Amino acid sequence: SQQGEEDPQALSIQEGENATMNCSYKTSINNLQWYRQNSGRGLVHLILIRSNEREKHSGRLRVTLDTSKKSSSLLITASRAADTASYFCAGYTGNQFYFGTGTSLTVIP
Amino acid sequence: GAVVSQHPSWVICKSGTSVKIECRSLDFQATTMFWYRQFPKQSLMLMATSNEGSKATYEQGVEKDKFLINHASLTLSTLTVTSAHPEDSSFYICSAKTGSGGTEAFFGQGTRLTVV
Numbered sequence: 001s002q003q004g005e006e007d008p009q010a011l012s013i014q015e016g017e018n019a020t021m022n023c024s025y026k027t028s029i030n031n032l033q034w035y036r037q038n039s040g041r042g043l044v045h046l047i048l049i050r051s052n053e054r055e056k057h058s059g060r061l062r063v064t065l066d067t068s069k070k071s072s073s074l075l076i077t078a079s080r081a082a083d084t085a086s087y088f089c090a091g092y093t094g095n096q097f098y099f100g101t102g103t104s105l106t107v108i109p
Numbered sequence: 110g111a112v113v114s115q116h117p118s119w120v121i122c123k124s125g126t127s128v129k130i131e132c133r134s135l136d137f138q139a140t141t142m143f144w145y146r147q148f149p150k151q152s153l154m155l156m157a158t159s160n161e162g163s164k165a166t167y168e169q170g171v172e173k174d175k176f177l178i179n180h181a182s183l184t185l186s187t188l189t190v191t192s193a194h195p196e197d198s199s200f201y202i203c204s205a206k207t208g209s210g211g212t213e214a215f216f217g218q219g220t221r222l223t224v225v
Contacts, residue, residue, distance in 0.1 A: 031213055042218030043202060092214055099152045
C-alpha cells in the first residue's frame, strides 16, 4: 500500500459547525472510500465514490472527487460531539490501496 | 457497500501463544483479501495479499512464518499470529476484493490484539 496525504492532520471545531477534510493520492484509482475510526476502535465505512463520480451525499456527509487533481474532500455538516474521531481516505486502484494519513477531528460540545 | 466481518474484534493472549483472526465476506465472494496492521496513530500498512487457493504474497519485512495466512474459501481468510510477543500487539485489519475482476474492496472492522 502507498501513502497519500491528508489535511489537516488535526481539526478542532465547535458543535454545529462544518468540518472539511481533504485527501490527495498519487495514481489513478477506481474508487475512493472514506472511513471513520474512533480511538482504539474499528473502522466504520462512511462512503464510497467511484472514479466517474464527482460528488456524493450520504446524510450529513458530502464527498467530492477530482480525478484531475487526484484529490477528494469530505464535508461533515452540522457536526456533533459524536463525530469526534479520526477520518481517513483509501483510494483503490484495483490492486492496492492508497491511504491518507488521516485527520483527527475533535468536535467541542 | 459490501460487508466484511472480522472476528474477534479484540483479543488478549499470553506471550508464546497463537491467535487466529478471521476475515469473512458476508454477501460476496472474495478471491483476494488483504491483511493490514495499524500501529498507534499511524495509517494502515499492508502485510500480505491473500488469494483463494494459493499462497499469500507477503510484503517486505513481514515474517510469513509468524503471520500465517490461509484463504481456504471464497468467503474466508484467516491470519494466525504464531508465538505472539508483546511487540505483536497491534490493530489488524482485513479487506476483501469483490470478485476476481472486482474494482471495489471493503474493510473489516479490525481486530485489536494485545499480547501480555
